[in-house]
Amino acid sequence: MVGLVGPVGADVARTAVAAQRCGAAWKFAIVDTNGYLLLAGPLRRRPRTVTRPRAVRGGVVELHITVEELHRYIGDPRVAEWAGVLAEIADAWADRDRFRERLAAHPGARFARGALADHIRIRDRNCVGPGCTRSARRSDLDHTREHGRGGRTVEINIGPACKRHHPDKDRGWTLTQPEPGVFLWISSLGRAYRTRGEPIRPDLPEPDPASGVQEESAATGPAAPPPRTTDPGTAGR
Template structure:
């Protein structure tokens, strides 16, 4: 099966000799199995929804003397059949009925295996305050790329579209959620606990986390041997208990929420649209290339890499306006350039990674010591893990256009990310 970024194939390995498969075939087996699992889950949801509809119809005709109406006992029927708690059965019934009735395109995508169960639930949750006329419009826009996006990307895109098309729905949902705010203490199997603030106002919570993070970072720089995660947890508890010896963050700390970048007017919505268009054209060209390859082509990774290089080279002249004169000899981006790149990339440029740019490295796609320039067309934000992954044998990237990054894995499977994908 040629490697591509398109929807997963319908086939896949089902026999016992999985050890005989190549690495490429193992990836295809995973994709095929996920597709079949999605189809099976859609069949379950369809059955649950149909049973619920029948019981709801019976409830309208039920005799008043019945102790429990069919509308209520369908929860018990589903719970018993699937060995669920009654609460879980109720949630499943609501999801199944609303998905099949309110979000038919999403259900169809699940039934076809183009998206999985978690993605369907993400779109369902994300549209629960949206009016009927707008839901189909959001579905169409989100499902265009949902097969190759993570739940985090789908959630972010859904929120962005709702903000653009129905700002009142955003306000309604936020107000309702904040009315349900609280604090939860949940015991784990290890004998520890989760202590969490739930449905807190976003800005205040981000500022609180920023303060905890800054104090922990200051302690770390002062030589504290605990990991940064341990320090955050200990600072969090000490602040709440009033036992922290210092509550002063380092001098460079600001109350800017984590992940927020200063507005840089040099990268605009129009530039986002151009980057999206470049990404779409690159996907189309690579998909056409891999579609013509035989099932077990042994050089698919090399051919994808060569195609990526050709596309990148063909756009070199158009990218010239992003290059910074006189900065080629400098390894580190200037403060202004870094702000522009942070504003453009939003998050780590690895497919599906949600790490905010403030926690990322400004990485040269073509290494600086190999002649890679320090400019927005060659520098992208990568979290430390994916910065290291990019340098690992078998992985490579091409910075096709400012913010548009082609990732090629060891098996020849590839993905392209663009700025709008990372919102």
């Protein structure tokens, strides 16, 4: 789990998100090996817990998982309480073609709404303007090619743009989206700026050494680093 203060352990993450059973919006995000979005959608199921923690209302829980992890964790007894949630995500991945059709269900719509809006805000965390860090939720869902000029309301033609960068296309800048989530800005002076959001699930840091791990000394040399493991936890926010 990656929170405001950085990564936390899987046990803490599971406890924290289990407290969000009531009132929170739950979403899944299947990511590639680099942490970029492949498929996103809502979740109806919740983990089964032996002792229900005090409920926390409101907020958003996002579960980030790769396809390889999804296959590995299904049936894993260590995360048995999450079996229903994992099964729902696996069903969505198996039906991913239909999920993606929903993103292009209303290509002529004036505004991006519903599944498409959720997908864009998960894919692009921030405004796509060069160097901008304004949250996607505080930005407009902008048509890369203007709607009034035939731009469709589909995944490859929508991106968040803040109040500062949204009007730039009327100030001599041009904008294209060569592939979903990748934006190419050309300034009025002809300079090119390629932007892409950070991975929605960055690499996890190396784990802290276990207690009793041999420290480096002049006699023994550097201690061997602990093997990197992946705990079957989930990421949420």
